[in-house]
Amino acid sequence: MKHFLYYILLAVFFASCSRLNKATDFITNPSAKEVYKRDYNISDELFTIWEQQHDLGLKDSLKIDLPYVENGHFMSKSFPIYAYELNLNAGEIFDFEIFTDSINDLVFIDFYRMIDNSLKDFKKIESAEIGQKLFQYEIKESGLYKIVIQPAIETQAEFVFKFKSKPAYIFPVADGKNHNIQSYWGAARDGGARNHEGIDIFANRGTPVLAATSGRIGFTGEKGLGGKQVWLRDTKRGQSLYYAHLDSIAKTSGNVNAGDTLGFVGNTGNARTTPPHLHFGIYKHGAINPLYFVKQAEEFKPQIAKFDKKSTNLITKSSIANLRDKPTTSKSQILGQAKNQDTLQLLGKTGDWYHVRPKNKSASFIHESLVAPL
Known part of the structure; x- marks a missing residue:
């Protein structure tokens, strides 16, 4: 009976501590790593060593193109750190997901944007919450970004990293594909007197033109170079979408949902001498490149690399x-x-390339034909 009461009191004590921590966290807003250190009773010395690896990863300059997949094996107390640089464009949603063989594995994700190219200086702009294995971020400014991934100190698990991106909007022409875009942002117009402030998406006359996102209808009608046109206000992002050269305008007003029909492809306005197409533009304090808001991502077919899982x-x-x-x-x-x-520390593998780190040096890739498991 005494033992039973002891365990009851112990459970009540830990529950009280947990509630107190949550209440304190609401006020102090600690980072995921600070919560990890406290809740898992990580010593200052061990935590410092672990954090120093993160600093080492920030100095790495590995570059990847999307989509990208890498797999490997986290080893307990081996202090691996993974950092990748990638170019991303405004309008893309960056998507990163970690798969491990246990739902309880803790992995920490930090996301940075380069703010000074001459100094290679990166600024942290987002961190995943503790325990989160899916990370998404909508890119608002084109540039070079870096993601740093770090497993918890005791983590021992097989992993797969999957990196990809997708457009923030749906494609604005029904059944359209990337190859239907045949005139791009910045192309010369009127003999170089002006530049193209949008993209042209070619399709058969009468093909439905779609709301690329949910929003509110602004101006509809026929005027100027754009001929028959529709303006759609994206209140979420504070920008306006411009649909021009329409053959006709659908009877719609007020709020619309993504995928609703706004009109039909044509060649009105100054496009009378060209094949039917949609001129699609985005304006936010002036025109911005709309391509990456609608450009469809490559189909993601990751292939898991093979290697000796026992090798470190x-x-x-x-x-x-x-x-x-x-x-x-x-x-x-x-x-x-x-x-x-x-000797090279094995971090992971992608295709026939190993992701490695020479002792206390920057990570790199090396072809599998040049190395052997140790």
Whole structure:
């Protein structure tokens, strides 16, 4: 009976502590890592070592193109850190997901944007909540971004990273594809007197033109170079969508949902001498490039790389092995070289390229033909 009461009191104590922590967190708003340190009783010394690895990852300059997939194996207390740079455009939604063989594995995600190209200075703009394995971020400013991924200290699990992007809007022409876009932002117009402030999407006359996002109908009618046109206000993002050269305008007003028909493809206005198409533009304190708001992402078909899951290190078997910033020989820079019998920490694999880190140095990619499991 005494033991039973002891466990009841202990449970009440921990429940009270948990409620107190949650109440305090609401006021102090600690980071995911601070919550992790407190709730898992991580010592200051161990936490400092773990945090230093994060700083090492920030100095990495690995570059990836989307979509991208990498798999590997987290080893307990091996302090791996993963950092990748990628170019993203306003209008894209960046999507990153981690899959592990246990739902309880903790992985921390920090997202940065470059703010000074000359100094390679990155500023943190978002962090995932503790325990979150799906991270999404809508890009508001085109540029170079960096994502840093760090498993908890005791994590031991197989993992798969999946990186991709998708447009913030749906395609504005029914059944349209990327190849239907045949005139792009910035193209010369009127003999160079002006530049194209949008994209042209070609389709058969009468093809439905769709609301690319939910919003409110503004002006509809026929005027100027755009001929028959519709303006749709995206109140979420504070910008206006412009649909021009329509053959006719659908009977709609007020609020509309994404996918609603606004009109039909034509060639009115100054497009009378061209095949039917939709001129699609976006305005926010002036015209902005609408391409990445609607450009459809590549179909994502990740292939999981094969390698020895027991290996934590690789050894070079070539006299000189190039270490590269991308998993390719044609579009990459050489970051350094590994000599014969050098040991490399194995972080993961993508295709036939290993993601490795020489001791206390920047991470890199090396082709599988140049190394062997240690």
